[in-house]
Amino acid sequence: MVFSEQERVERLQLLRSPRVGPITFRHLLKRYGSARKALLALPELARRGGAKAKIKPNSSAQASEEMARVDKVKGKMIFWGEEDYPQNLFVLNDAPPVITVLGQPQLLLMTSISIVGTRNASANGLRFTAKIAKECGEGGYVVVSGMARGIDTAANSATIESGSIAVLAGGVDHIYPYDNRKLYHSLVDRGAIVSEMPIGFSPTGRHFPRRNRIIAGLSVGTVIIEAARKSGAMITARYALEQGREVFAVPGSPQDERSSGPNDLIRDGAYLVAEAEDIITVLNRTKTISERLKGRHARQAEIYSNIDDIISESEDKLETSGTKQKEEDKLREQIFELTNFEPTPIDDIIRLLKSDAQKVQSALLEMELAGRVARVAGNCIVRCK
Numbered sequence: 286m287v288f289s290e291q292e293r294v295e296r297l298q299l300l301r302s303p304r305v306g307p308i309t310f311r312h313l314l315k316r317y318g319s320a321r322k323a324l325l326a327l328p329e330l331a332r333r334g335g336a337k338a339k340i341k342p343n344s345s346a347q348a349s350e351e352m353a354r355v356d357k358v359k360g361k362m363i364f365w366g367e368e369d370y371p372q373n374l375f376v377l378n379d380a381p382p383v384i385t386v387l388g389q390p391q392l393l394l395m396t397s398i399s400i401v402g403t404r405n406a407s408a409n410g411l412r413f414t415a416k417i418a419k420e421c422g423e424g425g426y427v428v429v430s431g432m433a434r435g436i437d438t439a440a441n442s443a444t445i446e447s448g449s450i451a452v453l454a455g456g457v458d459h460i461y462p463y464d465n466r467k468l469y470h471s472l473v474d475r476g477a478i479v480s481e482m483p484i485g486f487s488p489t490g491r492h493f494p495r496r497n498r499i500i501a502g503l504s505v506g507t508v509i510i511e512a513a514r515k516s517g518a519m520i521t522a523r524y525a526l527e528q529g530r531e532v533f534a535v536p537g538s539p540q541d542e543r544s545s546g547p548n549d550l551i552r553d554g555a556y557l558v559a560e561a562e563d564i565i566t567v568l569n570r571t572k573t574i575s576e577r578l579k580g581r582h583a584r585q586a587e588i589y590s591n592i593d594d595i596i597s598e599s600e601d602k603l604e605t606s607g608t609k610q611k612e613e614d615k616l617r618e619q620i621f622e623l624t625n626f627e628p629t630p631i632d633d634i635i636r637l638l639k640s641d642a643q644k645v646q647s648a649l650l651e652m653e654l655a656g657r658v659a660r661v662a663g664n665c666i667v668r669c670k
Contacts, residue, residue, distance in 0.1 A: 286366050294348045295320035296364055300382045301343040301351070301483065302327060304653055307379045308660050311365075312650050327654060334617065334648075334655030354484045360387045360457055369394065374502045377528060378664070381481035381499065387457045388477040392448050397427035398564065399500045399525075401518040402436025402510035403543050410511040410543070413535065414439040417508070420561035422447025426568070429503050431496060432465055432472070436510050436518070441476070442468055449476035450503065454488035454496040456480055461488070479503075497521040498528075498662070506531035506568055508558060512546035519546045522555075527663070531567060533558045616640065617648045621668070624658055628665035 288296070299320045300310055305327075313323035324342050331340040355362050363370050365382045371393040374380050386393065400418050402410065418428050418440040427448035430437040441449045451472050455461055457480045460469045472478050481499060482488065488496075497517055501507050501524035509532070512518035525532050532555040537544025551557050556567055616638070623634050635645050649666065652658045658666045 286368060288364055288367060292320065293362070293364060294345055294352070295324065297348040297351060297362075297383060298343045298345055299323055299327075301348065303340055303342075304331075304656055304659075306653075306660060307382055307481075309650060309653050310382045311378075311380075312646065316647075316650070330651045331654040331656075333613070334651030334653070335657055336655035340654060351483055355385055355457075358387065358458055358484070360385050360484070361390050362386075363390065363393075371503060373397075373504065374499065377498070377502050379498065379660075379662075380502070384479055384481050384499075385457045385484060386477055386479050388473045389475070390477060392427050392450055392477045393479070393503065395427045395448060396425070397429045397448075397450065397504045398568070399429040399504040399507045399521065400436070400440035400510065401430055401497075401500060401507065401521050402512050403516060403518065404433055404435040404437075405543070406435035406439070406511050407541075407543065410436060410535075410537075411439045414510050415443040417558070417561040417564070418443040419447070421564060422449075424561065424565045426565075429500055431493075431500055431517075432461075432468060432478075433517075434462055434464070436512075438465060438468060441472065445471050445475050451476070451478050452496050452500045452503070453478060453480045454482070454492040456482050456484040456486040458484050459487055493517055494520050494662070498524045501525040501528055501530060504530060506533060506564065508533040508535070508564060509547045509550060509555075510535045511537065511541075511543040513542050514545045514549060516546060519550075522546070522550060524662075531556065533564050533567075535559075613644075613648065616644060617652055620645065620648055620652065621657060624666055624668040626668055628661050628663060628667055630663070630665050632664065634666075 299305060299313065317323040317326055327342050328340050352362060362383055362385050365380055398421055400414060414436050422428055422444040427450060428440055428444040429450045429452065430440040432441055432451035441451050449472060453459065457478050460466050497520045501521050507521055507525035507530060509518050509522050522532050532550060534547035534550040534555040535558045536548055536551055539548065556563060558564060619638055620634055623629065623637060635642050656669055659669050661667055
């Protein structure tokens with residue numbers, strides 16, 4: 286599918302509007318059938334959800350300016366649903382509504398594997414990473430990592446020639462760490478830099494886990510090398526498992542904290558990696574992952590192509606009778622009472638309330654836009670205030 290320039294601007298407006306994340310974006314598109322109708326509905330949805338102040342959607346001028354800045358650095362914005370959007374990402378529930386790419390966007394359409402690990406890597410860990418990354422590249426796989434110090438740097442550096450993708454937590458023009466500027470420019474020239482964040486965006490700590498879901502999501506499998514139990518690399522492994530991808534781990538000494546994460550993964554069923562062939566054999570032996578992804582992609586593409594037929598609500602349908610309004614207000618308060626500042630599974634809320642799932646999702650959408658709750662990983666919500 287190819288979007289018109291106006292549709293691209295309106296989708297970017299919707300995405301960059303306050304409190305609209307990837308999942309909310311998808312719900313709004315499904316509910317209203319177009320970004321334009323969703324933008325018109327935002328203020329009333331937020332009011333119904335309990336917002337104290339009127340929500341102000343992103344303007345078309347702001348969206349156009351962002352797109353112009355991307356053009357200026359010779360980047361490419363790819364929207365969810367377009368034909369060159371990577372299919373491995375497309376099937377995720379929280380797929381980025383838009384990604385910005387510098388370098389070679391065609392690499393995102395090739396079969397890839399992610400390799401991640403600690404920033405404080407050992408010399409042996411760095412050497413082993415470079416070796417298996419290079420051999421995976423020679424085996425036909427594009428390597429995805431995060432361009433962080435340590436393992437990520439080794440993985441991205443070793444695969445510049447065969448195909449290397451770095452996913453950033455900030456904008457595609459934000460080089461982090463700055464020590465990797467030479468690697469960054471090599472990736473722009475011969476690999477790819479990817480981000481879902483606006484150009485010019487400088488990330489904080491909470492943005493790196495969001496980046497990690499994309500690293501895992503682009504790949505058919507994820508390899509963990511030297512990572513503590515509580516680390517970004519282990520978050521990437523968790524995302525890979527949730528996304529139905531293969532997980533590989535390189536074992537290490539039980540006395541080295543950097544090996545605790547991979548050792549735990551192996552104990553829990555991850556593939557043990559002693560050489561690159563251990564990865565390639567698994568992925569070449571069974572193509573069930575890529576086939577499953579292609580099947581899900583085809584089904585979602587069919588849904589997407591008929592999205593206007595799924596639901597075509599317009600803003601005038603927001604009006605409800607007094608009785609229905611009271612019922613909806615009551616449902617929102619019941620949902621709010623069941624939440625706290627720790628993640629609460631949405632499925633648990635639906636079960637406890639014995640309510641229609643669609644009604645709960647509709648109420649959650651309004652509460653999100655009002656800033657009362659927020660969606661987090663694992664199909665959960667947390668209370669914001």
